[in-house]
Amino acid sequence: xxxxxxxxIESSCDExxxxxxRSGEQVVSNVVFSQIATHQPYGGVVPxxxxxxxxxxxxxxxxxxxxxxxxxxxxxxxxxxxQGPGLAGALLVGISYAKALAFALEKPLxxxxxxxxxxxxxxxxxxxxxxxxxxxxxxxxxxxxxHTHLYLAAQRxxxxxxxxxxxxxxxxxGEAFDKxxxxxxxxxxxxxxIERLAAHGNPRAVVFPPAQIKHADxxxxxxxKPSEPRFDFSYSGIKTAVLRYVExxxxxxxxxxxxxxxxxxxxxxxEDYLANCDRETLxxxxxxxxxxxxxxxxxxxxAAAEYAVAGLLVTGGVAANGDLREQFKREAAxxxxxxxxxxxxxxxxxxxxxAAAAYPKFKARDFAPxxxxxEAALRLE
Ligand code: KG4
Ligand code: ZN
Numbered sequence: 587x588x589x590x591x592x593x594x595i596e597s598s599c600d601e602x603x604x605x606x607x608r609s610g611e612q613v614v615s616n617v618v619f620s621q622i623a624t625h626q627p628y629g630g631v632v633p634x635x636x637x638x639x640x641x642x643x644x645x646x647x648x649x650x651x652x653x654x655x656x657x658x659x660x661x662x663x664x665x666x667x668x669q670g671p672g673l674a675g676a677l678l679v680g681i682s683y684a685k686a687l688a689f690a691l692e693k694p695l696x697x698x699x700x701x702x703x704x705x706x707x708x709x710x711x712x713x714x715x716x717x718x719x720x721x722x723x724x725x726x727x728x729x730x731x732x733h734t735h736l737y738l739a740a741q742r743x744x745x746x747x748x749x750x751x752x753x754x755x756x757x758x759x760g761e762a763f764d765k766x767x768x769x770x771x772x773x774x775x776x777x778x779x780i781e782r783l784a785a786h787g788n789p790r791a792v793v794f795p796p797a798q799i800k801h802a803d804x805x806x807x808x809x810x811k812p813s814e815p816r817f818d819f820s821y822s823g824i825k826t827a828v829l830r831y832v833e834x835x836x837x838x839x840x841x842x843x844x845x846x847x848x849x850x851x852x853x854x855x856x857e858d859y860l861a862n863c864d865r866e867t868l869x870x871x872x873x874x875x876x877x878x879x880x881x882x883x884x885x886x887x888x889a890a891a892e893y894a895v896a897g898l899l900v901t902g903g904v905a906a907n908g909d910l911r912e913q914f915k916r917e918a919a920x921x922x923x924x925x926x927x928x929x930x931x932x933x934x935x936x937x938x939x940x941a942a943a944a945y946p947k948f949k950a951r952d953f954a955p956x957x958x959x960x961e962a963a964l965r966l967e
Pocket of ligand 2: 700704730902903934935
């Protein structure tokens with residue numbers, strides 16, 4: 587086996603991250619600088635600010651990843667960087683830096699798709715635990731702030747291949763968490779705070795109708811490959827349903843009061859949120875989370891049955907959600923399917939997953955030409 591220390595760089599959204607991973611199976615260092623504090627006042631990521639923050643953070647973050655790993659610029663075997671998808675300006679910061687280093691140090695440079703990175707976060711940690719026996723085909727749900735995608739993943743030799751069998755037609759699941767949190771004045775990002783507040787509400791209080799996918803049923807045959815049924819998602823409807831609930835139950839003034847009160851607290855804690863949320867709001871939040879989790883689990887398991895997969899892999903920021911994990915485990919167990927998640931640390935954006943996804947490419951000598959650039963809408967297939 588070729589041993590290699592790869593330094594990964596990730597800058598596709600609002601985390602500047604660098605990590606050293608040994609041979610795709612051991613995290614040697616993992617540094618994540620989150621820009622959440624910068625974007626919080628705006629209730630979402632501001633692309634221009636993200637690029638500036640990446641530019642400020644990239645050098646110290648990479649230096650720390652090297653130092654924590656006991657490595658130097660010269661000693662790592664290859665550099666890997668996220669090529670896309672993501673914010674173009676943000677991606678360019680990581681790419682320009684990685685290119686300059688690889689060129690100056692005469693080391694190979696590997697371009698990695700961010701979505702493939704999320705999948706490899708799970709594979710990396712399974713290898714780290716000594717689980718080398720994954721069965722194929724694997725169905726991977728990548729569910730984050732920007733994506734809700736289902737892929738069939740297969741490995742042939744060193745090469746991984748992915749077939750997309752479902753994606754969101756509008757909002758990503760994490761985006762729905764973020765938009766609902768913004769609407770209810772619960773801050774950014776929405777997922778973590780919604781999860782914590784949902785534990786205090788009644789998840790059956792509000793019934794949201796299941797997502798209606800217009801024009802075609804979610805089992806519509808893939809037009810180009812009629813033998814492949816599709817399992818698409820849609821989350822803009824539930825966001826509108828929450829807005830309608832707010833209007834019908836006249837929650838606007840209590841939301842405005844919460845916004846004012848929380849703005850006056852520097853770092854609001856769970857107790858501060860709870861003190862500013864009435865029962866109706868907690869029930870709404872809990873019911874929203876339940877509806878999201880049920881939809882993600884039901885569609886993924888329907889796809890797993892249709893494609894007769896041997897295992898499930900659930901990854902991306904929303905995979906940090908405890909209820910989602912529990913429900914996936916419970917429902918997959920009924921079908922006798924193993925389900926794998928990354929640790930919470932590697933669920934959200936990080937660079938260890940980029941360095942891990944780069945390792946098979948390193949072995950296959952699949953290096954990026956120095957003229958490669960960011961691809962904001964890069965697809966995985
Ligand atoms: O993977 P990630 O860090 O960035 C993207 O590639 O998008 O995912 C961030 C997303 C955000 O939308 C955030 O609200 C969501 O993941 N998220 C969660 C939780 N933690 C993060 N959603 C639900 N429950 C959580 N515990
Ligand atoms: Zn991500």
